[in-house]
Amino acid sequence: MKIISKNINKIVILLLIGIFAILSFKKIYSSDTLVPNLEPYPDSLYYSVPAWNFVHGNGFVMKTQNTIIKQQTPPLYGIYLTPFFALFKDARSFYFANMILAVASIIFFVLIIETMFVGKGLYKAVLIFFLGFFLVTNFYFYTIPQLLMAEPITIFLVTLGIYLFVSKPTILKTLIAGQIGFLLILVKLSNLPYGILLTIMFFTKYFSTKYLKTFLISFGVGIVYFLIYIFKSKLLFNHKNLQGGSDFNFNHLKQGLTVYARTLFGKAGIRYLWFTEKFVPTIVVCLSILGFIVGVLKAPNRKVSLFFLIFIFIVVLFMSFFVVQDLRYIIAILPIYLASMGYLIQTVSLKINDSFAILFMLIVIILSLFLKSQGYKENERAIITF
Numbered sequence: 001m002k003i004i005s006k007n008i009n010k011i012v013i014l015l016l017i018g019i020f021a022i023l024s025f026k027k028i029y030s031s032d033t034l035v036p037n038l039e040p041y042p043d044s045l046y047y048s049v050p051a052w053n054f055v056h057g058n059g060f061v062m063k064t065q066n067t068i069i070k071q072q073t074p075p076l077y078g079i080y081l082t083p084f085f086a087l088f089k090d091a092r093s094f095y096f097a098n099m100i101l102a103v104a105s106i107i108f109f110v111l112i113i114e115t116m117f118v119g120k121g122l123y124k125a126v127l128i129f130f131l132g133f134f135l136v137t138n139f140y141f142y143t144i145p146q147l148l149m150a151e152p153i154t155i156f157l158v159t160l161g162i163y164l165f166v167s168k169p170t171i172l173k174t175l176i177a178g179q180i181g182f183l184l185i186l187v188k189l190s191n192l193p194y195g196i197l198l199t200i201m202f203f204t205k206y207f208s209t210k211y212l213k214t215f216l217i218s219f220g221v222g223i224v225y226f227l228i229y230i231f232k233s234k235l236l237f238n239h240k241n242l243q244g245g246s247d248f249n250f251n252h253l254k255q256g257l258t259v260y261a262r263t264l265f266g267k268a269g270i271r272y273l274w275f276t277e278k279f280v281p282t283i284v285v286c287l288s289i290l291g292f293i294v295g296v297l298k299a300p301n302r303k304v305s306l307f308f309l310i311f312i313f314i315v316v317l318f319m320s321f322f323v324v325q326d327l328r329y330i331i332a333i334l335p336i337y338l339a340s341m342g343y344l345i346q347t348v349s350l351k352i353n354d355s356f357a358i359l360f361m362l363i364v365i366i367l368s369l370f371l372k373s374q375g376y377k378e379n380e381r382a383i384i385t386f
Contacts, residue, residue, distance in 0.1 A: 008125040013110050015129065017103055020136035024099065024145050028092045034146045035095050040273050044148035046073040048091055051081040074235065076186040077150040098145035101152040108159045109135055109335050115166045116304065117342045123354035127345055130361040134284055134338050134368075139277045139376040140331055147273070150187050151328050154194070157184050158332040161198040162339075165205060166304060174211040177202045178218025182226045189235075190329060193318040197311050247323050256320025260330060264316070264337075268377075272327035277376035279327060280337065283368050287341040295343035305343065308336045 004011065026033040038044045046062065050071065054060040060078070062069045084093040113128050135141055144151050161180045164173050180202070181195035199219070206215045230236060263270045266285035268278050280288075295305030312333050319329040349357035368374045 005121070008122070009110070009114065009128060012125050012129045012132070013107060016106055016110070016132040016136050019133070020102065020106060020142055021099075023137065023142040024102070026095060026146050028095045035092050038091060038094075038148050040147065040149065043073070043150075046071065047077050047150060048081060048085075048094065048148055050075065051078040051085050052091060054082055055085045071233065071235065073150075073188055074186040074229075075233075076183060077153050077188075080153060094148050095145055098147075098152040101156045102141070102145055105152075105156045105159045105335070106132065106136060108156075108163045109339070112159070112163050112166055112335065112339055113342060115163070116339065117346050119346070119349060119354070121354075123349060123358055126358045126361055127342060130345065130365065131338055131342055133365060134280070134341075135335065138280065138334060138338075140272055140275070140279070140327065141334065143275070144331075149328065151331055153187050154184065154191055154332045155334070157187065158194055158198070159335045161194075161201075162336060165198070165201050165307075169206065169209065169211045171211070171214055174206060174214045175218045177206075178215050179222050181219075182222040186226070186229070190319070190322075191332075193315045194332060197314055201307055201311075248321050249323065250321065252323050253320050256322065256325050257316070259325040260316045260320060263327065263330070264312075270325055270327050272331070275327075280334075281368055281374040281376070283364060283374050284338070284341070287344055287364070288337055291340035291342065291344040294347050295340060298343070298347070301343055305340070308340060311336060 026035050028035040030036075038048065049062050049064065050060045053063050060075065062071050081094055081097055084097045085091060087093070088096070110128055110132055113131050114124070117124075117127060119127060141155075157180060161177070161184075164177045164180070167173065177198075181199035184191040184195040184198070202215060206212045259270055263279045264285070266278055266280055266282045268276060270276075270279070292305060292309055295301040296309070315330055315333055319325075322329065345357055345361060348360055
């Protein structure tokens with residue numbers, strides 16, 4: 001029992017990873033999943049073709065049958081895929097690459113919970129499981145590994161960034177923090193608000209500390225290689241999504257804000273490619289809103305809570321200018337959205353007791369699983385698999 005008690009948080013992490021693995025498991029070499037389709041086109045081609053060509057000695061370019069076209073996406077996700085293509089000799093190995101990113105996101109999400117919230121023993125373990133459960137059972141979180149898209153690496157980098165923000169600084173963490181913003185934009189251009197917001201958050205964190213110089217040096221290095229890439233690749237020159245100003249325009253703001261607001265409040269209607277499931281169950285919406293309110297009202301939590309609220313608002317505002325409203329543009333706010341529930345649970349624990357908080361969390365999980373009103377589809381229970 002002492003061994004279990006001592007390692008209970010690690011056991012919870014393994015349990016969460018196990019649940020995620022079961023929900024996201026796909027037979028990638030069969031035709032009854034989306035993996036062999038290399039969906040969605042044409043985005044998947046821009047991520048996979050340069051990596052595939054590089055592995056086969058043809059350079060990191062968009063090339064086929066001696067025809068080369070201009071690359072429309074930054075290279076980081078393709079670079080990440082390259083060793084998997086080289087090892088497995090199969091483009092479908094992107095699924096394994098995405099699974100690793102998702103597992104890493106789960107681990108850093110747990111570290112965020114451990115860092116942000118007080119408590120110990122069984123209560124802390126149940127809190128980690130409670131918040132982690134709604135991450136790993138989120139329909140989109142366990143569905144996207146089968147898609148050849150950059151969302152898994154975006155979620156990972158944002159989750160890593162949030163962990164670096166809430167955790168105690170070290171030289172290594174500070175060096176990584178200086179790179180996060182650039183890495184996000186080098187995944188895809190629409191990650192710009194994520195990169196800028198995290199960079200601002202890091203700057204405020206390190207401003208009056210001995211780590212500021214380290215952060216600025218790392219940030220300066222990032223500026224250099226980022227600008228070198230932008231100018232050498234000519235990525236922004238005649239980019240198909242930057243021509244004419246129709247794809248990103250003030251005229252889309254009202255509709256975009258309306259759609260994304262409904263999404264954050266648990267309403268159906270927004271699309272993620274061809275999926276139309278809800279972003280989160282209604283019960284999660286209620287607990288997250290209450291969590292943010294509690295977080296803002298309580299002095300020890302106020303700064304982080306306000307940063308998180310501003311983060312979500314700015315991301316949604318920026319994405320609302322796009323002509324298409326798609327959940328994949330805001331999916332990376334999911335860890336922040338879910339973590340906010342912890343403020344409410346922590347208050348219950350401190351105001352009443354740990355046992356009541358544990359009972360409350362277990363009841364919420366049970367209700368979320370068995371009430372059809374809490375599903376991602378209307379009149380369906382929460383867990384959906386394909």
